[in-house]
Amino acid sequence: MTLHDTAPLAGAAGTDAARPIASGIIDLIGGTPLIELSRFAAARGARARILGKAEFQNPLGSVKDRIAWGIIRSAEEEGRLHPGDLIVDITSGNTGIALAAIAAGRGYRTKFYLGDNISPDKHLLLEAIGAELVTVPNSLFLDPEALDILFARAQEENPGAFIADQLSNPANPAAHYASTGPEIWRDTEGAVDVLVAGVGTGGTSAGTGRFLKKRKPEVRVVIAEPGEGSVPTEEAPYPDEIDGVHKVVDVEPEQLPGNYDAALVDEVVGVEAAEAYAAARAALHEEGLLVGPSAGANLEVAARLAQRPELEGATIVVILADTGERYLSAGVFGARPEPRR
Numbered sequence: 001m002t003l004h005d006t007a008p009l010a011g012a013a014g015t016d017a018a019r020p021i022a023s024g025i026i027d028l029i030g031g032t033p034l035i036e037l038s039r040f041a042a043a044r045g046a047r048a049r050i051l052g053k054a055e056f057q058n059p060l061g062s063v064k065d066r067i068a069w070g071i072i073r074s075a076e077e078e079g080r081l082h083p084g085d086l087i088v089d090i091t092s093g094n095t096g097i098a099l100a101a102i103a104a105g106r107g108y109r110t111k112f113y114l115g116d117n118i119s120p121d122k123h124l125l126l127e128a129i130g131a132e133l134v135t136v137p138n139s140l141f142l143d144p145e146a147l148d149i150l151f152a153r154a155q156e157e158n159p160g161a162f163i164a165d166q167l168s169n170p171a172n173p174a175a176h177y178a179s180t181g182p183e184i185w186r187d188t189e190g191a192v193d194v195l196v197a198g199v200g201t202g203g204t205s206a207g208t209g210r211f212l213k214k215r216k217p218e219v220r221v222v223i224a225e226p227g228e229g230s231v232p233t234e235e236a237p238y239p240d241e242i243d244g245v246h247k248v249v250d251v252e253p254e255q256l257p258g259n260y261d262a263a264l265v266d267e268v269v270g271v272e273a274a275e276a277y278a279a280a281r282a283a284l285h286e287e288g289l290l291v292g293p294s295a296g297a298n299l300e301v302a303a304r305l306a307q308r309p310e311l312e313g314a315t316i317v318v319i320l321a322d323t324g325e326r327y328l329s330a331g332v333f334g335a336r337p338e339p340r341r
């Protein structure tokens with residue numbers, strides 16, 4: 001049975017089964033469906049099945065809702081967060097958006113350090129929720145020690161604040177181990193063969209990959225990383241980028257996030273931003289699916305893998321990390337709009 005066979009417009013539950021009334025946005029985090037991308041796969045000569053994990057359906061529109069709640073919940077349980085406290089982190093946007101929204105409902109304040117290259121929509125959204133923002137030049141990240149430097153600055157400038165530390169906080173991969181992995185296992189009935197994800201903090205690939213490999217050691221974890229032309233350099237500090245994901249091969253070890261677990265990774269495939277944007281546009285035009293560039297990068301990698309003879313009949317699960325609405329002003333779906341006067 002597919003969702004299509006159930007009662008019209010009723011989602012997974014049908015019209016007969018009552019869905020419980022959510023007590024707040026936290027009840028709506030996770031439980032995202034898998035979507036068969038049959039048109040996208042067929043148009044690329046896929047021999048394997050491509051399933052998208054619809055993380056854009058989380059209440060704040062990204063996979064980061066899972067870890068934001070995991071981090072806040074564990075800090076509350078450990079007595080490290082109290083109403084009125086300030087939550088601080090370094091974020092490319094989505095984690096900040098999720099932390100700020102959950103914090104709003106629980107009486108915390110938020111402050112984030114962001115690169116000045118993030119999508120304008122994310123900036124507006126963070127401001128709308130009420131987060132305090134500190135932008136730093138993207139060129140800062142050319143320094144291999146940039147994250148350590150920024151982390152130290154965040155600690156120094158915010159004495160007494162709770163530093164969420166999504167890059168190393170074990171509550172991040174733990175949230176994926178406890179939810180994303182089991183959901184994929186359950187919904188594919190154990191038929192998953194390949195997981196495709198990007199690495200920002202490494203939490204998604206580590207937590208989900210660890211769970212799936214524990215259940216089925218043959219599951220392959222494939223990382224979509226930005227190609228050489230899509231990372232900042234001295235000459236070009238503002239290239240088109242794949243928001244939220246970073247290189248994991250040929251980078252200094254201190255540049256790798258603490259939550260990244262290379263031991264779980266079977267293959268890393270490079271994708272340029274233009275290819276990622278093209279795949280995101282293809283998902284929209286061929287499937288009506290509005291997802292962001294990191295999802296596009298994962299889809300591009302899935303399409304390449306799905307053409308391999310050895311993956312004939314396999315099931316590839318692709319993380320669709322966030323909604324494409326967050327990148328309309330960034331020009332991912334067409335020309336950047338002229339600034340409004």
Ligand SMILES: Cc1ncc(COP(=O)(O)O)c(C=O)c1O
Binds near residue numbers: 094322
């Ligand atoms: C849009 C997007 N995709 C993918 C990722 C990578 O996920 P993770 O941090 O779990 O490695 C992020 C993280 O910042 C993100 O914002």
